[in-house]
Amino acid sequence: MRAHALAAKGFMPPDEGDALYDAAILAGRDLPGLPFVEVGSYCGRSTVWLGEAARQSHTVLFAVDHHRGSEENQAGWEHHDPTVVDPRIGRMDTLPIFRFTIYEAGLEDHVVAMVGQSPTIAAHWRTPASFVFIDGGHGDLPARLDYEGWASHVVMGGTLAIHDVFPDPADGGRPPYEQIFRPAVESGRFRLVSATGSLRILRRVD
Ligand code: SAH
Numbered sequence: 001m002r003a004h005a006l007a008a009k010g011f012m013p014p015d016e017g018d019a020l021y022d023a024a025i026l027a028g029r030d031l032p033g034l035p036f037v038e039v040g041s042y043c044g045r046s047t048v049w050l051g052e053a054a055r056q057s058h059t060v061l062f063a064v065d066h067h068r069g070s071e072e073n074q075a076g077w078e079h080h081d082p083t084v085v086d087p088r089i090g091r092m093d094t095l096p097i098f099r100f101t102i103y104e105a106g107l108e109d110h111v112v113a114m115v116g117q118s119p120t121i122a123a124h125w126r127t128p129a130s131f132v133f134i135d136g137g138h139g140d141l142p143a144r145l146d147y148e149g150w151a152s153h154v155v156m157g158g159t160l161a162i163h164d165v166f167p168d169p170a171d172g173g174r175p176p177y178e179q180i181f182r183p184a185v186e187s188g189r190f191r192l193v194s195a196t197g198s199l200r201i202l203r204r205v206d
Pocket residue numbers: 010011012039040041042043044045046047064065066067068069070071094116117118119135136137138142
């Protein structure tokens with residue numbers, strides 16, 4: 001599949017994956033010993049870039065997802081894939097595919113799946129992270145809860161990466177821009193470092 005076709009389906013295009021990897025490598029170099037966190041893994045596409053950066057950095061990536069799909073992945077919605085539905089319960093289950101992806105990539109020692117609701121995991125999370133990537137639910141409420149739950153866990157000097165940021169509504173849904181990117185920058189705690197496609201890399205400065 002061509003890169004733009006992947007992007008249109010909501011999958012991370014290669015240039016964004018490479019930018020994600022490069023940013024994580026820098027975070028791992030500058031802040032050794034701290035883990036990375038990914039919020040929203042789906043079938044593990046972005047996880048492979050981040051997991052490889054974790055391996056190179058001698059650290060681990062905690063990959064948070066309930067694996068039941070976002071609102072926009074459910075039957076009848078644009079991004080629905082019927083092959084990821086568990087027929088026994090009629091609900092999505094991307095965990096088996098995610099596990100296979102990580103196994104195939106040889107990253108099982110560097111990627112730890114955390115299966116559950118992102119706000120629940122965030123509320124009990126206590127470890128500062130050098131790198132947090134938010135690409136979970138893209139509705140207003142899930143996006144806001146991911147910002148509130150995870151931004152504070154980025155250590156000073158660490159990186160907050162946000163996917164599907166579309167400042168122009170013509171390009172895509174607004175919640176990652178309005179509920180994560182803008183509050184992060186307007187809080188004064190994060191400064192924009194780079195933009196690649198819909199990926200934004202921010203550094204914690206306060
Ligand atoms: N980062 C992936 C794509 C993630 S798609 C990639 O680029 O390849 C968004 C994912 O967020 C879905 O798998 C969905 O299950 C997950 N998600 C949505 N809301 C969530 C929530 N509240 N808690 C945990 N995971 C959630």
